[in-house]
Amino acid sequence: MGAKHPGVGEKPVVALSEVTKTFGEGATAITALDRVSFGISKHEFVSVLGPSGCGKSTLLRLISGLAKPTGGSLRIHDYPVTEPRDDIGIMFQRPILLPWLDVLANVTFPLKHKYNRVTDEGRDRAHALLRVVGLQDFLSKSVDELSGGMQQRVALARALLLDPDILLMDEPFSALDALTREEMSFELLNIWSGRPKTVVFITHSIPEAVLLSDRIIVMSNQPGTVREVLDVPLPRPRSIDTLSHHAFNELANYIRRQLFVRRVT
């Protein structure tokens, strides 16, 4: 089974056209993103890869509706993005759990916060999601007692609570140690194949991007522009074996050369 590609005539779920984001005005203005264009189709897993300061996080904030572009057009399901949408789940770099709530209450918090009540159905969903991320035995634990990896699992369960069509992930594993990080990417892979979603995954890890994605958007910095969009020719479902696939290393090395060539060789 090959990676899904946008069919002919199929409208992309997320569509960016010449999106520009400038901070400040006049001579001191800094352009974080310069005329970025790409589309993401339904249930596609797209990674945005690039060096620090290439505007990756800004890009995610724009798609999430937390910030507005200064130029160009950004549409989701063909509607311009003007504010945060209900069908988007976000996972940030840090778990941002609320220490005054236990694990279960943290996962159900989006319901509590958005509608001021947690339904039984919502609570059941939270239980199910915590089982998916392997934390079913930690429901009433304080979040301070959890390890960094477990905290990010709680954050993932929380991001999935409202069953969003689109999942935005801003370097969600970058604060974890290398082992936990790798484990978490396989976990995410499993969850995504179980319930496909349109995912925008910001990362600065090349292997992570290659392992997870259908397509990789490689960015260059200052200002952030799209350098290249790459298809990942790896079969799904992917697993640990994918890491030894010749195409995996080929693509990873190709990206390395693209990103490092001017500095290293």
Added chain:
Amino acid sequence: MPPTGSSLVKRALALASRFSVTILFVIIIATWEAACRTFSIPTFILPSPSLIVTGALDQTWSTWAGHIWATVRVALMGYALAIVVSIPLAVMLATSPFLERTFYPVIVGVHSMPIVAVAPIIVVTLGSSDLPRVVITFLIAFFPIVVTTTAGLMATPPEMIEFSRSLRAGRTREITQIRLPFAVPYIFSALKISITLAFVGAVVAEFVAAERGLGYFIQLSTTYFKINQSFAALLVLMAINMVAFQVVTLIQVVFAPWSLPKDRK
């Protein structure tokens, strides 16, 4: 095997360190008593501990209870008023730069008034009831709560606010479900400072105008050179203060254990 000399010393030292506070207390009292007797210090300069106890027993239990209740009642009413006024005030200051600019100087101004100097004026203005005493107590207890709660509300991590905004929960829930819970550790720090200040306020108010209360009793006893009774009332005040402080701490332990420093859990 019989204990050797060195292990006996070790055990005695361990016992001493365990009861260090009690031992220190006993030493102070014994020294005090001995000093008063050997140097024949006049009782109106420094009464001996035994005279303080007899002075305390000169009054009936119901007299003591009346004075204690009068002071505790005023302190708690002023404290409650301070909490009820300060926390909403802090929310206003933290959420509106305009209100902060306008009211902060006023609050600092009010706090800058030396309370002992203002107390007689307040008593004249508000007449002879509990009201002026409660107002005086309020004036001394509210400031730490306003300042510290405002600081806590403003210290809420921007990522948490962004998370709230991504759910479009609205400003009210951002305050009640994110900012206020985040400020709870700050609020408890303030409550611990203010409970002690509330008793200072109540006693100062009683110095100015009262027919009952420990402050009033201290002043009355001093006027009649019954310094041992003043000392007795002072000790009672200290005891009440410590109990009240412990009650606030206990409330925090029971209702917001997560807000305690990690090593105190």
